[in-house]
Amino acid sequence: MKKLKAHAYMRISKINQRDGSGLEEQRSRIDKYINENSVLFDSNIRYWEDIGKSAFTGRNMRDGELSKFIEEVNAGSIGAGDALIIYSLDRLTRRSSWEEDMIPMLVKKGVEIHDVSTPIVLKRNDQMSKIIMELIVTRAHNESIIKSERSIAGWNRRLKDTLEKGAVFTRKIPFWLNVIDNKYIINKEKVDVIVRIFDYYSNGLSSTMIARRFNEEGIKSMAGSLWRPNGITKLIKDERLRGYLRRSKDNELIPNIFPVIIDEKLFDMANRILKKNAKGIKGRPRENNKTREVNNILTGMLRCGKCGARVTTSKNGRGVRYIVCLNRKNHEICGEKSVRMQELEHLIIMHAQKIDLAKIHSYIQGDVSNEDLYKDELLDLEEDEKHFLAKIKERKNEGKVASFILINGLVEVRNKIEEIKQKIKDIGVHEEIPEIKHDHIEELMDPSNVDLRMTLRKFLTQIVDIITIRNIDNKRLIEIIYHSDVYRHILITDKNCSNLEQEIKIINDNGVIIYSTNDFSIELNENTGEYTFHGIDKVKVTAYYLLINYMTGLKGTSKIIADMHNNSHMVINNGL
CATH class of the missing domain: 3.90.1750.20 (Putative Large Serine Recombinase; Chain B, Domain 2)
Structure with a gap:
C-alpha cells in the first residue's frame, strides 16, 4: 500500500503561546502520532505553522500558512494521497459549523484529515466524517464565543474602573x-x-x-x-x-x-x-555633521526660472555657497547663471509677504498659536483639494463622470478651506505685526542658529509654494508663488541679488485684486469690474511697463491694460 504524504499543521492565536503548551506541545503530539502510525505515512513530513492567527475570525484561512495549503489543494498539487495531521480540528477552524465549508472542501478533494487528540480521521468515503466534524467544530465555536464574551465583559469592566477611578487599564504601560x-x-x-x-x-x-x-x-x-x-x-x-x-x-x-x-x-x-x-511636499534642510549648521533653509522651494528644474548648492574655492540649476550642474543643458545663496536668502527673508519675523523668536519658546495651527491645517486641506481635482480630471480624461463621492469630497474640502482662511484672516485683523530689528535678521542669517532657522523655514513653508530665479541681462528676476492670496510677487534686483530695484505684487484682498509696483497700484473689484489707479503721477516708466507686462494674459485684465496704454495716463515720471 502506498503511504500518505504527511502535512503537519500547528496554529496558535497569540504569539506568547509559542512556548510551553503552544506550538511545541502540538508538534510533539503530531510527531508521536506519525511515528506510532508509520505504516500509514511517508517519513518526509511537511510542516505548516500559523502564529498569531485566529481561527475564530478565519484569519489563518485568509493570510496564514493554512491559506497557502488551501491554494495548493485548489491548484491540484495536494489532494488524494495527502494527509493533513492536526492536534485538533479547532486548530483549523472555530467558525460555526453552518458557515464552515473549508474542511468538507479539503475532504472532497481527497485530503485525509487526522485529528490526533480525538483521535478521528475524516475521509472522503467515510459517511460519519461529516457528522463528527460538525460536532467538534460546533463545540470549538461555542467555546470561542464564550471566551470572546468574557474578554469583552472584562475589557468593559476595566474601562469603567479607569474612567471612574483612574485605575490602571492595561499592564502594557508606555515607557514614560x-x-x-x-x-x-x-x-x-x-x-x-x-x-x-x-x-x-x-x-x-x-x-x-x-x-x-x-x-x-x-x-x-x-x-x-x-x-x-x-x-x-x-x-x-x-x-x-x-x-x-x-x-x-x-x-x-x-x-x-x-x-x-x-x-x-x-x-x-x-x-x-x-x-x-x-x-515629501518640501525637501528637508540638512544639518552639517561637523559644524552643526543649517546652510540652506530654502531647499525644496527653489526652482530654476529658465528651465523649471530643481536646484542644488555648491561652494567655490573661497567657501562661498551658490544656488545652481541641476540641469546646468549635471547635464549642462541649461545656461542659467548661479546666484549667491546668502544674498538670495536675505532677499527672501526681507521681502516675502506675510512672514511675521518677530513671531519666530517667540515661537521657539513654545508658543503654538492658533494661526500656526490653522496654517498647517490649511496646507493639509489644499493637498486634499489637489488630490480630488486630480482624480476628477483622471475620470474626465477616461470619458467618465466624476462620482458623487469625489464631487462631495471636493465641496467639503473647499468649504473647510474657506472656513480656515477666514479664521486666519480674523486673527490677522487683531494682531499687530511688530517692527523687525536689524539684529533679528542677522540672527536668522547665521547658519549656527539652527533652532531659529528651522523655525523660519517652517513659517516659509506655510506661506511659500515655489521660488523661481532667473537672470535677464544684468538683472535677477525672482518670482515667489504663494499658497494663497498673493497671486504673483516679483522681485527685480541687480545681478548679485544685493539691491532690490523693482517689486511687483498681485494680491487678492477679499475680492479686490491689487496690482502694484513701488508707488503705483491698480485696484480691481472682481464683482463689479471697476478699477482705480493710485499713484499714477509718481510711477516711473520702467515700473509702469513692467506691471503691464506681468498683467498681460491674466484673466480680466485686458480692459485695464488697454486703458494703461491710453495717452491720458502717460504723464508719468520719465526716470527709470
Whole structure:
C-alpha cells in the first residue's frame, strides 16, 4: 500500500503561546502520532505553522500558512494521497459549523484529515466524517464565543474602573509611565524629553536633528539606548501621549485612558508636519555633521526660472555657497547663471509677504498659536483639494463622470478651506505685526542658529509654494508663488541679488485684486469690474511697463491694460 504524504499543521492565536503548551506541545503530539502510525505515512513530513492567527475570525484561512495549503489543494498539487495531521480540528477552524465549508472542501478533494487528540480521521468515503466534524467544530465555536464574551465583559469592566477611578487599564504601560497602587505615575525625566521632542519638531527641526542632539547630550532613548530618527517619529505618532488607547480589535480610539502628556494642539501640529514630511511636499534642510549648521533653509522651494528644474548648492574655492540649476550642474543643458545663496536668502527673508519675523523668536519658546495651527491645517486641506481635482480630471480624461463621492469630497474640502482662511484672516485683523530689528535678521542669517532657522523655514513653508530665479541681462528676476492670496510677487534686483530695484505684487484682498509696483497700484473689484489707479503721477516708466507686462494674459485684465496704454495716463515720471 502506498503511504500518505504527511502535512503537519500547528496554529496558535497569540504569539506568547509559542512556548510551553503552544506550538511545541502540538508538534510533539503530531510527531508521536506519525511515528506510532508509520505504516500509514511517508517519513518526509511537511510542516505548516500559523502564529498569531485566529481561527475564530478565519484569519489563518485568509493570510496564514493554512491559506497557502488551501491554494495548493485548489491548484491540484495536494489532494488524494495527502494527509493533513492536526492536534485538533479547532486548530483549523472555530467558525460555526453552518458557515464552515473549508474542511468538507479539503475532504472532497481527497485530503485525509487526522485529528490526533480525538483521535478521528475524516475521509472522503467515510459517511460519519461529516457528522463528527460538525460536532467538534460546533463545540470549538461555542467555546470561542464564550471566551470572546468574557474578554469583552472584562475589557468593559476595566474601562469603567479607569474612567471612574483612574485605575490602571492595561499592564502594557508606555515607557514614560510607572504604576504604583493601581495608579499611573508620570516619569518626569522621560516626559521632559518627550515634550522637548514635540517642541523641537513643531518648530521645524527634523527627527534626524533631534536624535543627533539627544545623543550628543547623552540622553538615552525610552528603551535606554541611542536615539534613532524612526524612534522620534514613532513617539510623535503615539496616541497614548494625549491620553488615548487604540483598541486593537477595531482600531477605535478610546480617550482618557492614560495621563495626557502632550495637549491636542501640539500633538495635531506635530503630526500634520510629520504627514507632510512623509509625503515629501518640501525637501528637508540638512544639518552639517561637523559644524552643526543649517546652510540652506530654502531647499525644496527653489526652482530654476529658465528651465523649471530643481536646484542644488555648491561652494567655490573661497567657501562661498551658490544656488545652481541641476540641469546646468549635471547635464549642462541649461545656461542659467548661479546666484549667491546668502544674498538670495536675505532677499527672501526681507521681502516675502506675510512672514511675521518677530513671531519666530517667540515661537521657539513654545508658543503654538492658533494661526500656526490653522496654517498647517490649511496646507493639509489644499493637498486634499489637489488630490480630488486630480482624480476628477483622471475620470474626465477616461470619458467618465466624476462620482458623487469625489464631487462631495471636493465641496467639503473647499468649504473647510474657506472656513480656515477666514479664521486666519480674523486673527490677522487683531494682531499687530511688530517692527523687525536689524539684529533679528542677522540672527536668522547665521547658519549656527539652527533652532531659529528651522523655525523660519517652517513659517516659509506655510506661506511659500515655489521660488523661481532667473537672470535677464544684468538683472535677477525672482518670482515667489504663494499658497494663497498673493497671486504673483516679483522681485527685480541687480545681478548679485544685493539691491532690490523693482517689486511687483498681485494680491487678492477679499475680492479686490491689487496690482502694484513701488508707488503705483491698480485696484480691481472682481464683482463689479471697476478699477482705480493710485499713484499714477509718481510711477516711473520702467515700473509702469513692467506691471503691464506681468498683467498681460491674466484673466480680466485686458480692459485695464488697454486703458494703461491710453495717452491720458502717460504723464508719468520719465526716470527709470
